[in-house]
Amino acid sequence: MRLPHAQVAILEAADANEARRIEAVAAEADLKPETATGAAFALEAEGLVTLSEETVESAELTEEGRQYLDEELPELRFYRAAIEAGADDSPAQMGQVIGEAGLDGEAVDIALSNFARKGYGHIDSGEVTADSDADPDADPEAAALAALDAGNAADSDVLDRLEQRNLIERTETTVRSLRLTDDGVTALMEGVAVAETVGQVTPELLTAGEWRDVEFAEYNVEADAEDVRTGKKHVLRQQAENVTDVLVGMGFQEMQGPTVDADFWINDCLFMPQDHPARNHWDRFALSRPSQIDELPEDLVERVEAAHREGVGPDGEGYHSPWDLDFAKALALRGHTTSMTARHLSGEAMGDLEPPQRFFSIEKAYRNDTLDATHLLEFFQIEGWVMAEDLSVRDLMGTFEEFYAQFGITDLQFKPHYNPYTEPSFELFGRHPETGELIEIGNSGIFRPEMLDPLGVDCDVMAWGLALERLLMLVTGAEDIRDVHGTLVDLDFLRNEEVLY
Ligand code: PHE
Numbered sequence: 070m071r072l073p074h075a076q077v078a079i080l081e082a083a084d085a086n087e088a089r090r091i092e093a094v095a096a097e098a099d100l101k102p103e104t105a106t107g108a109a110f111a112l113e114a115e116g117l118v119t120l121s122e123e124t125v126e127s128a129e130l131t132e133e134g135r136q137y138l139d140e141e142l143p144e145l146r147f148y149r150a151a152i153e154a155g156a157d158d159s160p161a162q163m164g165q166v167i168g169e170a171g172l173d174g175e176a177v178d179i180a181l182s183n184f185a186r187k188g189y190g191h192i193d194s195g196e197v198t199a200d201s202d203a204d205p206d207a208d209p210e211a212a213a214l215a216a217l218d219a220g221n222a223a224d225s226d227v228l229d230r231l232e233q234r235n236l237i238e239r240t241e242t243t244v245r246s247l248r249l250t251d252d253g254v255t256a257l258m259e260g261v262a263v264a265e266t267v268g269q270v271t272p273e274l275l276t277a278g279e280w281r282d283v284e285f286a287e288y289n290v291e292a293d294a295e296d297v298r299t300g301k302k303h304v305l306r307q308q309a310e311n312v313t314d315v316l317v318g319m320g321f322q323e324m325q326g327p328t329v330d331a332d333f334w335i336n337d338c339l340f341m342p343q344d345h346p347a348r349n350h351w352d353r354f355a356l357s358r359p360s361q362i363d364e365l366p367e368d369l370v371e372r373v374e375a376a377h378r379e380g381v382g383p384d385g386e387g388y389h390s391p392w393d394l395d396f397a398k399a400l401a402l403r404g405h406t407t408s409m410t411a412r413h414l415s416g417e418a419m420g421d422l423e424p425p426q427r428f429f430s431i432e433k434a435y436r437n438d439t440l441d442a443t444h445l446l447e448f449f450q451i452e453g454w455v456m457a458e459d460l461s462v463r464d465l466m467g468t469f470e471e472f473y474a475q476f477g478i479t480d481l482q483f484k485p486h487y488n489p490y491t492e493p494s495f496e497l498f499g500r501h502p503e504t505g506e507l508i509e510i511g512n513s514g515i516f517r518p519e520m521l522d523p524l525g526v527d528c529d530v531m532a533w534g535l536a537l538e539r540l541l542m543l544v545t546g547a548e549d550i551r552d553v554h555g556t557l558v559d560l561d562f563l564r565n566e567e568v569l570y
Contacts (some may be wrong), residue, residue: 070256071264073286075100075108079247080261083118085254088246098406103295109247110289117253121246126239128217128228134236138375143180146170148189156190157201166197184530208374210236230507265340298564305554305569308541309431312451315475315570318470321427321453326409326418328433331362333397335404337373339412339490340519342388343396347404356400359481364414365398369415372523373397381522402435405534406452407490414456415524422456424528429453431537441506442549449537451511460529462493465513469497469533476544490519491532499539503546510543511535544568 072080078098083089095105112118130138137143150170154161163181167173172180185191187208190199205211210231213223217237231237249257267274267288274280302310313323336348346352374394378387409430412418430452438444455468466483473481482498491514498507513533521530538550545566551557 070259071262071284073108073111073266073284074263075104076112077261077263079105079108079112080117080249080253080257082222083247083249083253085249085251086225088121088248091245091247094247106245107289109245110291111251111287113247115252116250116291117251117256118247121248124241125244126241128223128232128237128239129239130214130217131236134214134216134231136178137211137236138218142183142208142211142214143170143172143176143265144183144187144189145208145211146172147180147184148203148205150198151190151199152201153198154197156197160193160196160198163192163195163197171380178236193336201205208259210234228404268525301564304545304563304566304568305537305541308544309449311535312537312540313429313430313566315472316429316451316453319427319471321429324409324418324428324430324452326406326412326430326432328403329356329400330403330408331365331397332399332401333362333365333370333373334411334417335401335408337377337392337397338369338415338520338524339407340376340517341489342377342390343392344388344390345489352437353404354402354437356402360400361395361398362400366415366417368374369417369523370394370397372525376519376523381519385519389514404436405434406430406432406450407532407534410452410532411455411524414454414521414530421525424456424458426456427454434534440551442551443539443542445538445550445555448550448554451535451537451540452533453535454532455517455528456526456528456530458528459533460515462495462515465495465515465531468531469511473499476540478540478543486512486514488512488514490517490520491515497533497535500549501543501546503548508539508542509536510539541568 075098078100082094082097091105091109091363092102094109095102096260100107100108109118109120111196113120139380147166147170150166151157151161153169154166156166167177168179170180173436181192188200189203189205190197192198209224209227213227213231214236216223228237228239232239240265264284268286269278274283332348336345337343341348374392376385376387376390377392379385380387409418409432410428413422413428416422431449432452433447434449434450438446440446455464469481470479473479478499480500483495484498486494488494494512494514495510496509497513500506501508511533514531516530516532521527538554541547541553542550545568547553552559552562
């Protein structure tokens with residue numbers, strides 16, 4: 070019998086009396102484990118070996134687990150300090166024990182909760198009592214950490230607990246073993262020779278005509294392969310590109326504009342009064358150098374100022390509040406990408422635009438929000454607008470329905486809203502696939518004359534700002550925005566998630 074080199078090597082290293090781990094056989098046959106696995110599968114298909122699989126669990130210490138292995142678990146340090154302070158005799162002050170134990174930050178909470186849970190003592194109104202019978206040297210969790218570190222097994226309940234405490238990480242791996250079959254033994258006895266196999270057709274094989282005589286290696290497409298981790302696009306970038314494809318398909322073209330812009334373009338052109346709460350210095354990221362834009366179009370400034378002071382049209386009512394050019398010239402990171410919309414509608418970006426027009430952008434906006442599960446200090450806004458005669462809210466809703474349906478979101482909900490620059494206005498909500506919660510995914514409306522008139526637009530414009538991260542949460546089921554973007558994102562999520570639409 071003739072077999073490819075790797076198969077011969079595996080066959081010779083395999084045993085008929087005991088199943089041997091593939092890794093061991095591979096080492097003996099001097100093959101890479103993945104080559105050996107491929108060869109073993111081929112031999113199994115020939116009936117020369119049998120393969121068996123089992124899942125083994127292994128656990129490794131996390132960085133925190135390792136730290137506690139070196140400096141002892143916080144609750145044990147707390148217990149020892151409590152004993153030191155005589156808390157087995159009479160209650161000691163908690164603050165003092167914490168200090169003696171050298172604990173600070175998060176370690177304090179960790180120490181206190183585990184101290185009580187494990188019965189090392191209790192804490193009442195800031196006083197610590199320690200149980201003199203407890204034995205910190207026999208702590209099962211500390212023992213398990215040490216056992217794992219030494220490569221030994223540990224009790225699975227204790228491991229569960231350590232996993233909950235994030236002190237260990239458990240992984241499951243499949244190990245395969247192989248054993249010679251009777252046919253395999255017979256084949257070896259009759260003699261197995263190495264067949265020259267070719268893995269790739271080369272120009273030489275073709276020109277010499279040798280390809281006719283050689284034996285080609287068969288590929289086992291089901292065999293395990295080594296994990297190859299190449300660079301890939303971030304999931305948020307993938308999502309942004311999908312959105313771009315969808316909007317371009319709907320006839321939109323992309324806008325560009327500055328990330329740092331004058332408040333004039335970010336707010337004044339949007340009929341946002343200068344004393345609007347969102348314009349105070351807590352909410353925005355102002356620039357100090359340079360602090361002002363060099364130039365603004367004079368005519369436009371005059372018209373915008375007039376709209377703010379007196380309103381627009383015969384019945385116009387302005388804000389009757391101060392309007393200051395220096396305030397309008399101040400530079401900041403844009404709090405929304407609607408600044409680009411203002412630049413385009415005014416003619417500043419691309420000259421005057423005639424209806425119909427459709428524009429979009431997917432760019433970052435910055436807000437000094439409080440970080441939580443649905444807010445970051447920066448996010449990608451999917452800005453868009455349509456300029457045409459006679460637009461209505463139905464056009465706006467229909468556009469959203471068409472857009473979100475491309476991502477499988479068909480249960481949009483709309484809620485009336487207020488923006489100084491749109492009337493009517495509404496917010497959009499989508500249902501989270503995991504939690505069932507309605508989450509806000511965008512804000513929209515039809516620009517009011519107080520905005521459009523000074524910009525020189527005399528037809529209708531409907532517009533929106535949608536959050537790319539929120540769309541990604543609905544698409545992937547991520548429950549926390551920090552799981553898709555930023556420093557806390559899980560590497561496996563970035564490696565494995567495919568953003569489809
Ligand atoms: N600028 C709004 C926001 O950031 C979005 C929006 C844009 C709303 C255009 C209406 C019209 O929430």
